[in-house]
Amino acid sequence: MRPLLTIISMFLALSWAAAACEFLYLGEGESIYSVELQVSNGDTELHLMFGQDQQPEDRIRVSPPPPPEGAFHSWFQRSDGEYLADYRQYDVAEVIWELHFQSAGSDEIILNWSIEIEEM
Numbered sequence: 001m002r003p004l005l006t007i008i009s010m011f012l013a014l015s016w017a018a019a020a021c022e023f024l025y026l027g028e029g030e031s032i033y034s035v036e037l038q039v040s041n042g043d044t045e046l047h048l049m050f051g052q053d054q055q056p057e058d059r060i061r062v063s064p065p066p067p068p069e070g071a072f073h074s075w076f077q078r079s080d081g082e083y084l085a086d087y088r089q090y091d092v093a094e095v096i097w098e099l100h101f102q103s104a105g106s107d108e109i110i111l112n113w114s115i116e117i118e119e120m
Helices: none
Strands: 004-014 018-026 032-040 045-053 071-080 080-090 094-102 108-117
Touching: 032 094, 045 071, 045 094, 080 094
Parallel strands: 045 080
Antiparallel strands: 004 018, 018 094, 032 045, 032 108, 071 080, 071 094
């Protein structure tokens, strides 16, 4: 089975004040990869990272406190907190990342990414 990385859903608030989407990875065996994700509202660009690694705890970066309400902000949400870099164990076959946005009044959110694959 060829690994698959896709956006499985996107939930947008009517006011665009906040939004979230989920990224799903499906694969077999061991996977080591990193995705650099650029999140932009047209004016501001933020850089986040996610992927799978043999030592994911070494690559995780906790998000600083959020900016004031109304400022553009993006982060990965997990049950234990908010992250700018969210890596998971390399031998898990299914992983879901939950990405959140806080708009700065813009009607658009742009996602761009590049993937660095070591082993799939």
